[in-house]
Amino acid sequence: MKPMKRAIFPCFVGLWFIAFACVARGSDLVSAEMLSDVSAIAPGKAFNVGVKLKIAPGWHVYWVNAGDTGIPTKITFTLPDGFTAGAVQYPVPQRIDVTGGMVSYGYSDEVLLMATITPPTNLKVGTSITIGAKASWLVCKENCIKGDAKLEQAFKVAAVPLADGYAEFAKWQAQLPQATDRVKQDVQLDAAGGQFKSASGKLIIKWDKAPDKVEWFPDATDQMIVSTNELKTENGQSTVTFKIDALPGEKVSDAVFNSVLAYTLDGRRVGLAVPIRLNSSNQSQGH
Amino acid sequence: MRRITSLVLLAAFAVLAAAVIAPAEEKSSAAVGKSAPAFQLQDQGGKTINLADQSGKVVVLEWWNNECPIDARHYTSGEMNKLASKWTDKGVVWLAINSTHDKTNADNKKAGDAWHMERPILNDASGDIGHEYGATNTPHMFVIDSSGKVVYMGAIDNNPDGDKTSGVVNYVDQALTQLASGTSVSQPQTRAYGCSVKYAK
Numbered sequence: 001m002k003p004m005k006r007a008i009f010p011c012f013v014g015l016w017f018i019a020f021a022c023v024a025r026g027s028d029l030v031s032a033e034m035l036s037d038v039s040a041i042a043p044g045k046a047f048n049v050g051v052k053l054k055i056a057p058g059w060h061v062y063w064v065n066a067g068d069t070g071i072p073t074k075i076t077f078t079l080p081d082g083f084t085a086g087a088v089q090y091p092v093p094q095r096i097d098v099t100g101g102m103v104s105y106g107y108s109d110e111v112l113l114m115a116t117i118t119p120p121t122n123l124k125v126g127t128s129i130t131i132g133a134k135a136s137w138l139v140c141k142e143n144c145i146k147g148d149a150k151l152e153q154a155f156k157v158a159a160v161p162l163a164d165g166y167a168e169f170a171k172w173q174a175q176l177p178q179a180t181d182r183v184k185q186d187v188q189l190d191a192a193g194g195q196f197k198s199a200s201g202k203l204i205i206k207w208d209k210a211p212d213k214v215e216w217f218p219d220a221t222d223q224m225i226v227s228t229n230e231l232k233t234e235n236g237q238s239t240v241t242f243k244i245d246a247l248p249g250e251k252v253s254d255a256v257f258n259s260v261l262a263y264t265l266d267g268r269r270v271g272l273a274v275p276i277r278l279n280s281s282n283q284s285q286g287h
Numbered sequence: 288m289r290r291i292t293s294l295v296l297l298a299a300f301a302v303l304a305a306a307v308i309a310p311a312e313e314k315s316s317a318a319v320g321k322s323a324p325a326f327q328l329q330d331q332g333g334k335t336i337n338l339a340d341q342s343g344k345v346v347v348l349e350w351w352n353n354e355c356p357i358d359a360r361h362y363t364s365g366e367m368n369k370l371a372s373k374w375t376d377k378g379v380v381w382l383a384i385n386s387t388h389d390k391t392n393a394d395n396k397k398a399g400d401a402w403h404m405e406r407p408i409l410n411d412a413s414g415d416i417g418h419e420y421g422a423t424n425t426p427h428m429f430v431i432d433s434s435g436k437v438v439y440m441g442a443i444d445n446n447p448d449g450d451k452t453s454g455v456v457n458y459v460d461q462a463l464t465q466l467a468s469g470t471s472v473s474q475p476q477t478r479a480y481g482c483s484v485k486y487a488k
Contacts, residue, residue, distance in 0.1 A: 068423045069483035071357070071447050100414065100486030102423050136448055138356070144482040146356040222445075222478055247441075248319055249474045 029056040032149035037169040040162035044121035050114030063093035065219040068102035071138040078132035082120030091175035092271030112172040177273035203240040211263035219258040223250040317420040319475040323431040324419040330407035331396035350427035351383040353398035355482035383408040386417035388487035414486040424481035441477030
């Protein structure tokens with residue numbers, strides 16, 4: 001009885017903006033659940049929390065860079081005083097081809113977005129604390145629907161952490177981009193007058209065994225457009241050639257932006273974290 | 288008759304030759320500093336609007352889809368209509384364009400009326416003009432100056448999640464303000480955000 005009431009309510013009250021009050025809500029297509037890899041935390045001992053999104057079949061949400069269209073899925077954690085959180089980590093995304101020749105980056109089915117939390121060392125054993133998470137997403141199929149969730153989880157403070165839910169985190173950690181020194185990068189800058197305007201770059205990775213489905217996902221900043229000119233795999237190596245254009249009027253302040261080189265080997269999808277360096281010292285690095 | 292046939296043949300040959308000779312071009316031809324691609328499209332009342340007829344005026348193009356929650360956010364807040372009237376009152380031409388593949392003039396009229404839009408909503412259900420401009424998102428904004436050049440293309444603002452409480456820059460308002468004061472547009476291109484334009488192909 002209760003759920004039915006909830007479904008009717010927004011349509012009835014929202015008559016004046018009926019056009020979008022009576023369509024499915026983003027929260028109906030995506031369910032959000034907060035998870036952690038401990039049930040008790042300990043002073044100074046880092047642990048992981050995350051928000052797992054389960055997405056209705058055929059729909060998708062977006063990576064940290066949505067690509068040509070979309071809005072990145074965002075998670076923000078609310079922490080008690082003295083706690084610190086690392087950056088939210090996004091598993092290797094999928095390429096989503098959108099009608100009209102556009103390409104988005106995102107996730108279907110389910111995804112866990114996680115962060116490492118470090119409690120203060122002076123935390124009192126025997127107390128308990130609560131961590132909040134706010135998730136927001138745009139979920140799209142043919143149409144798009146905005147959704148969000150506010151979640152929280154309470155933790156007991158013990159002398160040593162009590163692991164719980166480790167397997168789920170291990171599964172998703174295996175899908176995070178891994179640090180690597182296998183990818184060689186060569187970025188040529190056009191920075192006439194000291195102002196970065198454009199760059200052409202190349203990534204090269206040599207394979208012991210050629211993988212399938214090599215893809216490159218640049219996490220361009222709002223100050224630039226990154227376009228992949230070519231991605232080819234032959235003679236035991238893959239080469240990505242790309243171009244970066246600073247948007248006119250924008251000063252590219254970030255000397256580095258992240259990218260992920262993904263591939264499938266023996267049926268397993270792997271992502272390598274490849275930070276692209278936009279400074280003159282890049283040629284000597286990344287070998 | 289014979290002359291007509293040969294003319295037709297000649298024309299067909301010219302088209303073929305052009306297709307062969309023309310280098311592979313990118314699909315979109317709108318770019319900052321270049322002339323805005325021409326178009327003629329029908330508004331929600333069936334009236335044809337020709338971009339060429341607007342010469343001498345500043346024109347804003349707003350790629351629009353009433354089924355997109357990002358558009359909806361800018362309309363329920365009243366901000367998009369407020370911004371449009373602020374500038375149309377000053378003589379700016381503001382044209383919404385719907386490239387959603389299955390929408391008719393009647394659909395655009397109904398949705399536009401529900402959102403109190405007192406300006407043309409152009410029907411580009413074929414997607415041709417959307418592709419010509421490289422419109423990828425709704426909203427995706429273009430500002431054309433009085434000489435017909437694109438002076439801004441990109442997002443409506445720097446607030447994709449709609450949760451910024453300070454430091455919000457509306458790029459279209461900024462561009463129009465700078466144009467009106469005779470200065471150049473300081474941020475002529477930004478990354479658009481929103482729903483994908485629902486193209487037919």
